[in-house]
Amino acid sequence: MNEILTKERLIEARERISNQVKRTPILTSSSINKILNANIFFKCENFQKVGAFKFRGASNAVLSLNEKEMINGVATHSSGNHAAALALAAKMKNIPAYIVMPKTAPEIKKKAVAGYGAKIIFCEPTLKAREETLNNVIQETNAIFIHPYDNYDVIAGQSTAAQEIFAELNDLDFIIAPVGGGGLLSGTALSTKYFSPKTKIIGAEPKEADDAFKSFNDKKIYPSINPKTICDGLLTQLSEKTFKIITNTVDEILTAKEETIIEAMKLIWERMKIIIEPSSAVTLAIMIENQEKFLNKKIAIILSGGNVDLKNLPFK
Amino acid sequence: MNEILTKERLIEARERISNQVKRTPILTSSSINKILNANIFFKCENFQKVGAFKFRGASNAVLSLNEKEMINGVATHSSGNHAAALALAAKMKNIPAYIVMPKTAPEIKKKAVAGYGAKIIFCEPTLKAREETLNNVIQETNAIFIHPYDNYDVIAGQSTAAQEIFAELNDLDFIIAPVGGGGLLSGTALSTKYFSPKTKIIGAEPKEADDAFKSFNDKKIYPSINPKTICDGLLTQLSEKTFKIITNTVDEILTAKEETIIEAMKLIWERMKIIIEPSSAVTLAIMIENQEKFLNKKIAIILSGGNVDLKNLPFK
Structure with a gap:
């Protein structure tokens, strides 16, 4: 298949x-x-x-990393459920999570992600700004990018x-x-x-x-x-x-x-x-x-x- | 106990x-x-x-009646969940249900009770009017009164x-x-x-x-x-x-x-x-x-x- x-x-x-x-x-x-x-x-x-359901995919992605891959944490750009899911999955393994969010994201979503202990990096609300900001975060932190679905x-x-x-x-x-x-x-x-x-x-x-x-x-x-x-x-x-x-x-x-x-x-x-x-x-x-x-x-x-x-x- | x-x-x-x-x-x-x-x-x-939960009590009350008691149906006064519960329990036994409701009851509750096939009798929104109306209904129909909790x-x-x-x-x-x-x-x-x-x-x-x-x-x-x-x-x-x-x-x-x-x-x-x-x-x-x-x-x-x-x- x-x-x-x-x-x-x-x-x-x-x-x-x-x-x-x-x-x-x-x-x-x-x-x-x-x-x-x-x-x-x-x-x-x-x-x-x-x-x-996003917590299933984020959990499997985080738990599939080996110790060495895991050490610098995980990163993604999302303003939605994947952001919260990755933040919680990382927290449960005690590794950092870096979440790039558009600064226009709803307050309630920012709070949820922050509540799971993730570091939020705000950017302009365009796909280009998201991707650039994420690339910068990854270069600085060596975190592993977990795409929401690809x-x-x-x-x-x-x-x-x-x-x-x-x-x-x-x-x-x-x-x-x-x-x-x-x-x-x-x-x-x-x-x-x-x-x-x-x-x-x-x-x-x-x-x-x-x-x-x-x-x-x-x-x-x-x-x-x-x-x-x-x-x-x-x-x-x-x-x-x-x-x-x-x-x-x-x-x-x-x-x-x-x-x-x-x-x-x-x-x-x-x-x-x-x-x-x-x-x-x-x-x-x-x-x-x-x-x-x-x-x-x-x-x-x-x-x-x-x-x-x-x-x-x-x-x- | x-x-x-x-x-x-x-x-x-x-x-x-x-x-x-x-x-x-x-x-x-x-x-x-x-x-x-x-x-x-x-x-x-x-x-x-x-x-x-009201459907539990109404079901047990209706199903505890014998064939003879059941034949003229059941009645109550209620504008809430007991009314809908009794209406459905009666419908499932194919017996009539007579529900006395204050005419001021919310439209949505009237609709729910009517949707279960009960006959609604409206009254003034006082306890006295409810009880009198219910007594009249029972005298006319010989239905059995199912109190919501007593x-x-x-x-x-x-x-x-x-x-x-x-x-x-x-x-x-x-x-x-x-x-x-x-x-x-x-x-x-x-x-x-x-x-x-x-x-x-x-x-x-x-x-x-x-x-x-x-x-x-x-x-x-x-x-x-x-x-x-x-x-x-x-x-x-x-x-x-x-x-x-x-x-x-x-x-x-x-x-x-x-x-x-x-x-x-x-x-x-x-x-x-x-x-x-x-x-x-x-x-x-x-x-x-x-x-x-x-x-x-x-x-x-x-x-x-x-x-x-x-x-x-x-x-x-």
Whole structure:
């Protein structure tokens, strides 16, 4: 399936991180099943440490370093869940973490990352400034760069959410994961091919940020240009590694409208009493927009995270 | 412990409702444990059907009726979770449910009850009007009145949440449940005495609605007069049955300030990514206000429900 991310490497990743990552519950909702006429299993990565699946990949990346590689710490640029995830994974190994963040990042995210003991380096809010600042940090510190998704250890870590699903559930017709940079979808797809090969793999993306949809269908990477979506975790574009895995393994990428994403988010909050971020809701949103396809099917959905600003919710 | 609600009757209740009630998960939060220096287990009745533990009691009450008693249906007056719970429990047995609600009840609650197929009879928003209207309904329909908490089958049903806790956890130092009318606290306390007699039982109540606190300490039932609390599920007062059980079994009732209740609610939303109603948060709030008492202890908390208006949240 993938010559580098073999089945054995995925299993090793799961063993490596099992002591520090939460085995999150899989929840069901009879009322959502009734509304959509389907049998849906929600893997609650919103309950994961730091509130998102990202802690799996960051943990596997940090724990895969040898003592010598580890000594100068790790670095990344991110204003989102990967920043907090890497900061916590580094803290748990007692190594430094350097996080380059745009100075415009929300206060709540700066505080979370600082709370895990990481050193934050602020930069202008452009990709160029981020990359330059990160390069400077790495030159000065010799820290190891952990890319949020263009990194095999990160992808192997993200694969463990789906591995846990297949350890509990058989005969799934579909598995659905959101797609931004493609780390979660890549890991999910590889897990599925190795552990449940009959299950169809679907990526879910906001229509207003449909670069992965286009990249998948045209077989070339499109950049993500000015995406206008509430899904703040899905603004990035595929990388070389995730593009290759996704085009080789995923069955389909479906997109959903902003209003359907908010409707799906509200449905999950109200019926399941759990807090998910908009980027997680896009999975249920594509089901709402494609009900025929999923009629009476058995489906696993990965709820990727639960980090939202409670003072600024999209419900009307 | 109680001559009517024997250990056997509690066990029977659990068996009776096990097919239609959700066995809710028990979740933990390492960050809340760290903040409070305690080992807390949260029983998630916010994930229960209709979004509250009330479905346990209503289910046991309905399923305890014989065919003849059942034929004319059930009735109650409530604008809260018991109304929805009884409506659903009746619907699952295909019998009519008559719910007397104040015409001022929130639209969302009217819709929920109607959505379960119950017949709603509106009345003026006074206790007198409620009781008169209910009596009229019962005379007309011969339906059986299921009181929200002054009813042994209801209390036995509520006891099943704690029964499930003790089936999973040993050596608990404390179990904490919110107290309004006292149905949940009574059932929880009896379960604890029968299944984990060394565990101390604590009722949690808003300081602004502390009639149970006073009733417990003065050994006489105080009415709940104009309570001014965000905990809309805890406005009622103890009944004869719950007062007797609680004074015989509960170790202590503690109260918490409104601001602490909101702080506790926010902590659970943000750290655990689950939606609870304010009435559930009073349990963690008393822990926040009495940290010494719970230092390094093993504690079960019953999160009673998750029905909130997402457009009107108390977070600032």
